[in-house]
Amino acid sequence: MGKSMRPCPQERGDADLPKVPTESEGASPEESAPETTGGPEYAEPKIVKDPSDAAGPSGSQGTDDPLDGISREIHDEVDRMYREVPEIGLEWRWYDWPYRALELLFVKRKYWTMLPKAIRRTINRAQNWLRAHNSLEREKIAHLDDPMYNIVVPEHERVSLPCFWLVEYYSPSHAEVLMQRVRGRKWVNADFTHPGSPDVSIREGRKREGGLGWQTIATLVKPDHAGFYPGAIRTKFPEEFDSISLSLLPLGSALTAVVAQFRLSETASKAIDASLRTDHQPQLYRYKGTLQVRQRMFVALDAVKEKREELHQTGRDWFAEELPGLFAVEAKASHPTLDMLFTQRHDPFELDYLARNEANFQRALGLDQDPFSLLHAPEWKRIRIMEYQSETVDRVRQDSSLALIAKFDDALGRKKSFRNYGEQRTEGAILHELNFGAPGLITRFGLFELLRVKQEAVAIARDQASSLHSRRPVTSAKKLRRSVLRSSIDMATTAHDIENLTSNDYMYEWQVPTLATRERTDKGWSKSKDGVLKEWAKRQSKEARRLADLDRELLGILDLASSLTASIEGIRSQRWSLVVAFLSLVASGAAVWFAYMTVSITNMP
Numbered sequence: 001m002g003k004s005m006r007p008c009p010q011e012r013g014d015a016d017l018p019k020v021p022t023e024s025e026g027a028s029p030e031e032s033a034p035e036t037t038g039g040p041e042y043a044e045p046k047i048v049k050d051p052s053d054a055a056g057p058s059g060s061q062g063t064d065d066p067l068d069g070i071s072r073e074i075h076d077e078v079d080r081m082y083r084e085v086p087e088i089g090l091e092w093r094w095y096d097w098p099y100r101a102l103e104l105l106f107v108k109r110k111y112w113t114m115l116p117k118a119i120r121r122t123i124n125r126a127q128n129w130l131r132a133h134n135s136l137e138r139e140k141i142a143h144l145d146d147p148m149y150n151i152v153v154p155e156h157e158r159v160s161l162p163c164f165w166l167v168e169y170y171s172p173s174h175a176e177v178l179m180q181r182v183r184g185r186k187w188v189n190a191d192f193t194h195p196g197s198p199d200v201s202i203r204e205g206r207k208r209e210g211g212l213g214w215q216t217i218a219t220l221v222k223p224d225h226a227g228f229y230p231g232a233i234r235t236k237f238p239e240e241f242d243s244i245s246l247s248l249l250p251l252g253s254a255l256t257a258v259v260a261q262f263r264l265s266e267t268a269s270k271a272i273d274a275s276l277r278t279d280h281q282p283q284l285y286r287y288k289g290t291l292q293v294r295q296r297m298f299v300a301l302d303a304v305k306e307k308r309e310e311l312h313q314t315g316r317d318w319f320a321e322e323l324p325g326l327f328a329v330e331a332k333a334s335h336p337t338l339d340m341l342f343t344q345r346h347d348p349f350e351l352d353y354l355a356r357n358e359a360n361f362q363r364a365l366g367l368d369q370d371p372f373s374l375l376h377a378p379e380w381k382r383i384r385i386m387e388y389q390s391e392t393v394d395r396v397r398q399d400s401s402l403a404l405i406a407k408f409d410d411a412l413g414r415k416k417s418f419r420n421y422g423e424q425r426t427e428g429a430i431l432h433e434l435n436f437g438a439p440g441l442i443t444r445f446g447l448f449e450l451l452r453v454k455q456e457a458v459a460i461a462r463d464q465a466s467s468l469h470s471r472r473p474v475t476s477a478k479k480l481r482r483s484v485l486r487s488s489i490d491m492a493t494t495a496h497d498i499e500n501l502t503s504n505d506y507m508y509e510w511q512v513p514t515l516a517t518r519e520r521t522d523k524g525w526s527k528s529k530d531g532v533l534k535e536w537a538k539r540q541s542k543e544a545r546r547l548a549d550l551d552r553e554l555l556g557i558l559d560l561a562s563s564l565t566a567s568i569e570g571i572r573s574q575r576w577s578l579v580v581a582f583l584s585l586v587a588s589g590a591a592v593w594f595a596y597m598t599v600s601i602t603n604m605p
Helices: 068-084 096-107 110-114 117-140 172-184 198-205 271-277 296-322 326-330 356-364 427-434 438-469 473-503 532-603
Strands: 159-170 215-221 241-250 256-264 283-287 290-294 337-343 373-376 384-388 401-407 516-521
Touching (some): 068 117, 117 283, 159 296, 172 473, 241 296, 256 438, 296 326, 337 427
Parallel strands (some): 337 401
Antiparallel strands (some): 159 256, 215 241
């Protein structure tokens, strides 16, 4: 390699920084070296060998090291950045002056180790603050087309998110609100293309044990929607959406699901693609009280994923406002999501290793997960199903999502004709075909999140039982009885319905596309292996039984709390009885005394 390569900014250690006294020289451990500017965002980017790099940057034959060409590129880029923006303290920029002054007056003086610890720590923090600005200036000059420092979008690539589905569940404590909201929104009988009314379907569906069905609640479009849309209701909703379709799927006598399909507007559907191409700038931020530099690449990754979550959250907020259910009330609107993601160039079934330039592009979209296995539905040809989880560092919301990913020209195979769309291949035509199975898929996937939320509710109720009962036993027991009784009815009936649903393969797989896996081998993808839905059902059945057991344990705790409360109330009653008896004795004595005094006064001459 010739001369040693200068380390990347995220890899630079204390050897690259001006020397400060070590612990052996009198400095405390936390002062032995100034803090670096690398935070958790400085994780080494995923780089996969690109065959074009084999000959090195100059086109010469590669060495025995397969990453030699990439290493030279990294070396050249880092060397260029340090030439244009030298280390702090080597020039006379605004941050060099105070940095040099601190070095000259304190750090390099013999009395440095004799200074109070608080003063030395303050000086070190001031130097780290100045170094962060030096690193930020260096990050700003990184080449935009370098995958080490930015997301590089492949040529001729276009990404579109035209639609996503959300699911909400309604247990007995939420079902009445659902029917009231449906009637209150005047959606009943609004769609003349479908017989019956949604509120009646909800009521009838809850009366039959083990029955399944599918009822369209309403299709909503904007007031200025152009064209004829049979049965659609014109109303206002967030501008990110073109239309919203609501479907009712009863899962049992006590559990009902409502799936909302959000068709995005043209601008919103291209928002992720626009975010990928935006010139994001590196930023300064505080991490555990220290000023850090977030590289352009991580800022871009966060921006793309936050834009995707923002679209999801807009739909969740609308859903929670219009038809509040279990997720809206108990989980702060964290409805599970199913995305439909189209690409123009990227093929999710491709077996070739990622080109180096495309690694961060696919990482931003969540397409780099699990490269050794593939989940798909044979009915939906050339559409890959992936679980999407945002890796944004400071993300607060939990985005539980599935994603359908397809190259637009290959989606559903070389299908020649589409229902209601003829031979025209459009995003709307593909989405119309997918909508016959997507609601069932997200409904089954969402049961994992439903069970998790309910198990968390049990844990919270246990904590409340402990904390409340320790303060005011009688009052707290009444509050505990009310909350536990409501949640227990929900948990018992929900667990029962989920167990019934998962125990019957026909019911569980009704209106759900078959899910199969394919493993990566030396010769390509292996043959499809069914059984994913059965595995889902098995896991959910196990969790439902566990939920029922937790509910019984919670009821046992409530019985014990009630018994203790009754004992406490009995003791209190006995105490009050003694007080009343004593007061009665005092009153009797007073009455006798008054009677005696009255007689005495009367008998006086």
